[in-house]
Structures are given as structure tokens and as C-alpha cells.
Amino acid sequence: MKRSTLVWFATAALLAVIVAAQTVAAAGDRAQFIAAADVPTVAPGVDVLAGIPVVPLRIRGFDYRRAAFGDAWDDDNDAPGGHNGCDTRDDILNRDLVDKSFVVTKRCPDAVATGTLHDPYTNATVPFVRGNQIGASVQIDHIVPLALAWDMGARYWTDEMRLRFANDPANLIAVAGKANQDKSDHEPATWMPPNEAFWCQYSMQFIEVVRGYSLPVDAASAERLRQAAATCPTG
Numbered sequence: 137m138k139r140s141t142l143v144w145f146a147t148a149a150l151l152a153v154i155v156a157a158q159t160v161a162a163a164g165d166r167a168q169f170i171a172a173a174d175v176p177t178v179a180p181g182v183d184v185l186a187g188i189p190v191v192p193l194r195i196r197g198f199d200y201r202r203a204a205f206g207d208a209w210d211d212d213n214d215a216p217g218g219h220n221g222c223d224t225r226d227d228i229l230n231r232d233l234v235d236k237s238f239v240v241t242k243r244c245p246d247a248v249a250t251g252t253l254h255d256p257y258t259n260a261t262v263p264f265v266r267g268n269q270i271g272a273s274v275q276i277d278h279i280v281p282l283a284l285a286w287d288m289g290a291r292y293w294t295d296e297m298r299l300r301f302a303n304d305p306a307n308l309i310a311v312a313g314k315a316n317q318d319k320s321d322h323e324p325a326t327w328m329p330p331n332e333a334f335w336c337q338y339s340m341q342f343i344e345v346v347r348g349y350s351l352p353v354d355a356a357s358a359e360r361l362r363q364a365a366a367t368c369p370t371g
Contacts, residue, residue, distance in 0.1 A: 175336055175337060175368060175369060176336065176337065176340045176368055177368060177369050177370060177371030178340075178365055178366075178368045178369075178370060178371070179370065179371065180370050183362075184339075184340065184343055184361065184362060184365040185343060185353065185358055185361065185362065187347065188343065188346060188347050188351075188352065188353055188358075189352035189353070190352065190353055190354070190355055190358045191288075191352045191353070191354055191355065192354070192355055193354050193355065193356070194284070194287055194288065194323055194354045194357075195287060196287055197286070197287055197291065199291075200282070200283040200286045200287070200321075202282065204286070204291075204295070204298055205282050205290075205298045205299060205301065205302035206295065206298065206299035206302060206303075208225075208302075209223040209224040209225040209226075209276075209303065210223065210224070210299065210303065211223045211224065211243070213299045213300055213302075213303040214296065214299075214300050215300045215301075215303045215304040215305065216304070216305055216306075217303075217305055218300075218303060221244065221245060222243065222244035222245070222246065222247065223243045223244060224276075224303040224305075224308070225276050226241075226243065226244040226246075226247045226248060227305065228276050228305060228308045228309070228310055229247075229248040229251065229264070229274070229276075229310055230246070230248050231305070231310075232253065232309065232310035233248055233251030233252060233253050233264055233274070233310060234251060234252050234253075234254070235250075235251055235252045236248050236249075236250065236251035237249045237250045237251070239266065247266070248264065248266065249265075249266050250263075250264060250265050250266070251263075251264045252264065253274045253310055253311075253312070255311055255312040255315065255331075256309065256311065256329065256331065256334045256337070256338075257277075257311045257312060257315040257316075257319075257329040257330060257331055257334065258311075258312050258315050258329070258330050258331055259331040259333065259334075260312055262274055262312050272313050273312065273313050274310055274311070274312065274313060275310070275311060275312075275313045275316040275317075276308055276309070276310055276311075276316075277308070277309050277310075277311045277315075277316045277319065278302070278307055278308060279307050279308070279309060279338070279341055279342050279345060280307055280342055280345045280346055280349075280351070281319070281320070281321040281322070281323075282301075282302060282321070283321035284321050284322075284323055285301060285349070285351060288346075288351045288352055288353075288354075289350075289351055289352065290349075290351070301349060304345075306341070306344065306345060306348070307341075307345045315329070315330065323353075323354060323356075323357045324339070324342060324357040324360045324361050324364070325354060325356035325357040325359075325360050328360065328364065332367075335364040335367050336364065336365065336367045336368035336369075338364065339360075339361045339364035339365045339368075340365060340368065342361060343361060343365070
């Protein structure tokens with residue numbers, strides 16, 4: 137199936153993520169997040185973290201396993217865009233890159249072959265060419281890192297829920313490879329995008345994901361997220 141036929145790519149699509157009870161919860165009257173989306177507004181006096189548990193700190197269990205979240209970019213998942221004939225990485229590249237050309241691959245009949253990323257994390261323009269080495273210049277980041285989610289409660293989820301989380305487009309964004317490596321699995325208290333102009337979008341999307349999946353936030357990150365959200369325009 138061509139991805140151009142999928143309604144989940146429309147920027148007007150509602151963000152929906154699964155909560156801990158495995159029921160799908162809409163994240164409100166917001167367009168599906170992409171880097172080029174409009175900057176969200178925050179009403180004056182609103183606590184952007186309302187309803188999200190805040191814990192004193194992140195306790196690393198040091199038992200995180202990527203395999204616990206399923207095969208990387210597996211299309212066989214229940215997140216929006218799953219079962220569409222293209223793996224999740226190809227879906228996000230197609231969503232976030234511009235000036236694209238396409239190629240048929242084993243994992244996608246309409247995969248991005250070349251394109252351009254306007255990296256939201258660094259504000260750099262990054263060319264993309266499919267290939268093991270050159271393609272690494274553009275990587276797909278989990279806004280809420282998998283290892284962070286694991287430490288904050290995902291270790292207790294079902295396999296199906298972790299697979300969905302790992303492939304949920306609401307938690308994924310194409311970024312420059314080095315920025316993704318620099319971020320690693322850091323929480324907001326210890327890493328924010330170098331491009332401060334993107335702090336509003338980054339913080340609000342991080343908040344929507346942890347809220348949708350009923351994950352807590354450590355106290356230091358809660359403070360950083362509130363500071364970043366304060367850069368959003370009011371409305």
C-alpha cells in the first residue's frame with residue numbers, strides 16, 4: 137500500500153497513543169507532530185505537566201534491552217502507520233524529509249532514496265542518501281528514549297505495548313545523526329536540543345508522549361520541561 141494513501145500522514149491527524157491500561161487515548165486537539173508543524177501555544181497559567189506523576193529522580197536499572205521493544209522498526213505493530221507495507225524508519229523519513237526521491241526495497245515499496253532533512257535539533261540542513269554509511273547522517277530519534285521509558289516503568293509493560301511505543305510516530309523524529317548520538321538516552325534534565333528555537337516543540341511533544349503512556353517524569357526534567365514550554369507562544 138502506498139503511504140500517500142494513509143491518513144495518518146496528514147498533519148491534521150490527531151495524536152493518539154496507548155496508555156498503560158492499553159487503551160488508546162487521544163492527546164487532545166493537536167495535529168500529529170512533525171518537526172515542521174506549527175509551534176504549539178500554551179495558555180497562560182496552565183501547568184503543562186498537570187496529571188503527570190513527578191518522581192524525585194530517574195533510577196537506572198542497567199538492565200535495559202533494546203530487544204524488549206521488539207525488532208527495530210518492525211512494521212508488524214499496532215501503532216499508527218503499522219501494517220502499511222513499509223517499516224517505521226521509512227515511514228518517518230518519508231514524513232520528515234523534503235525533496236525526496238524513492239526506490240523499491242524489500243522492506244518498503246516506496247522507500248526514500250534521497251532527500252533533505254532540515255534538522256530541528258541543530259537547525260542544520262542534512263542531505264540524505266540511502267546506504268549503510270551515508271544514510272547514517274540522518275537517524276530516527278525516540279523523543280522519549282526507550283531506555284528512559286524502561287527505567288520509568290516500561291519494563292512492566294506487555295511486549296505488544298513496548299513494540300507500539302517503539303514505533304509510535306508521535307514519539308519519533310528524523311534528526312541529524314550526531315545529534316541523535318549526543319542525546320543517547322538522556323532525559324530532558326541532562327539533554328535538550330542545541331537549537332533552542334525548537335525547545336517549545338520538543339518539550340510539548342515529550343510531555344504528550346509521557347502523558348499518553350502514563351509515564352512519570354523525574355523532578356529535574358519536570359523543571360526543565362516547564363522552562364522549555366515557557367518559550368512557547370501563549371494562546
